Amino acid sequence: MTGSSLWLLPPPSHPLSSILKELITAKIPSHFPHLTSSPSLPPSFFEAHMTLTSEIPPSAYGSNPQAWLDSIPFPPAEQVKLRFGRIKSQDVFHRRCFVSVEYDGVKKVVAKAREHGVEGAGEEDKVDKWLEWWRNEYGAHVSLIYGDEKITEEVMKEIESVVQNAGVKLPEIDNKKGEWDGWEGGVVWLVPTDGPIKDWKPIATRQL
Template sequence: MPGSSLWLLPPLTHPLYSILTKLISSTLPSKCPSEAASSPKVKPHFFSPHMTLTSDVPPSVYGSDPQAWLDSIPFPSAEHVKVRFGKVKSQDVFYRRCYISVGYEGVKDLAGVSRARGVFGEEDERGEKTKEWLEWWRKQFGPHVSLM
């Protein structure tokens, strides 16, 4: 994927951070060795626990000061963001080999404004392109936390 992604991460001090990190880095890889039947075969990739809000943000959008760009985004306040875990699922797709689904409504506005500002050049999640993308994201990809 060209460009950058915006991730929502649990704080390092939150208990969920250490639980998810252990699942990603040791528990699941030990239960699913790389030589197990898989199509395509994958080796474990270690990454910070996160939910991807959007991807493909061109470097030209955030320029030489990514933090200033992030600070300019009108993200919803924390009380309006509700990360609610659903079921653990698996698909034969690299980024969804094993994941936890996340409730759409609780993260929709956060992902929407991230996509609007990062990719579509719209003010917020109410822009036409962003509304279309949110519907696609909900149906085709869905918010989730990858585990492997």
């Protein structure tokens, strides 16, 4: 990935913070080692997050990334509702397996991240066009696996079972009306993502 990214993580005290971390770094790799590592590809462990936007040039935040992050007029926490949908797979390394996220609950925070990180303040038209592309081609999601190995339907069902057994509600599978999993608000990280995955660490953070 070029430049830096803004990520949205669950609040540290939220149960999903530890559940997702264990799924990504331990439970899924132990159940599906062929998907998470290979002789030519070391395991890729990362913090559980939803990417708000990438492609942020370092010039955007300059020498004071924390001040820049604090200046973005994100919506208040109660207007940011990350809700999980189905587990899906795409033929893309960083989206090999992920939990989809409902668009409407995160649209506002994604728009502000894109506006101030890439397009420029006041460029609402550009942001709206990008949002339409992002929703259709990329989509809100929380990745569970980075990798090159294709995932069959049978294995996807096994992954769903592991995720559910870890305590994550998948309402479209469970068919429990009114129940959903996800979180409200969260923590935004500014992360340089143009280097190796093992070096993806925040240089600024902000609680919504």
